Amino acid sequence: MNEKQKNDFKEQIRKEIESLSETITGLAENTGPVEPDVAIGRLSRLDTMLNQGINEASIAKGRERLRKLEATLSRVDDDEEFGFCSECGDPIPLARLLAIPECITCVECAE
Numbered sequence: 001m002n003e004k005q006k007n008d009f010k011e012q013i014r015k016e017i018e019s020l021s022e023t024i025t026g027l028a029e030n031t032g033p034v035e036p037d038v039a040i041g042r043l044s045r046l047d048t049m050l051n052q053g054i055n056e057a058s059i060a061k062g063r064e065r066l067r068k069l070e071a072t073l074s075r076v077d078d079d080e081e082f083g084f085c086s087e088c089g090d091p092i093p094l095a096r097l098l099a100i101p102e103c104i105t106c107v108e109c110a111e
């Protein structure tokens with residue numbers, strides 16, 4: 001990656017971090033304790049709890065990705081480490097990095 005590609009890449013990661021943070025905040029707002037006395041009936045309450053379970057799973061997943069993106073961002077300037085597969089040490093193709101910025105393995109090792 002040359003300097004320009006690196007800067008574009010970092011910019012892309014920052015944007016993803018930003019939109020992911022917004023998504024997580026949005027999901028978190030919908031996740032609170034289900035009030036037992038809310039007059040929405042038993043089934044609706046189950047529905048709500050089910051949806052919250054899905055929300056919480058999405059939030060956990062989002063936070064995990066956020067952590068990886070931030071780690072990637074701090075590694076981009078490390079020419080020794082960044083862009084190489086953590087398993088086999090082969091360079092990770094630029095196209096793969098652009099598609100999945102947080103990936104740390106090549107296609108073969110990811111499978």
Ligand SMILES: [Zn+2]
Binds near residue numbers: 085086090106108110
């Ligand atoms: Zn590999």
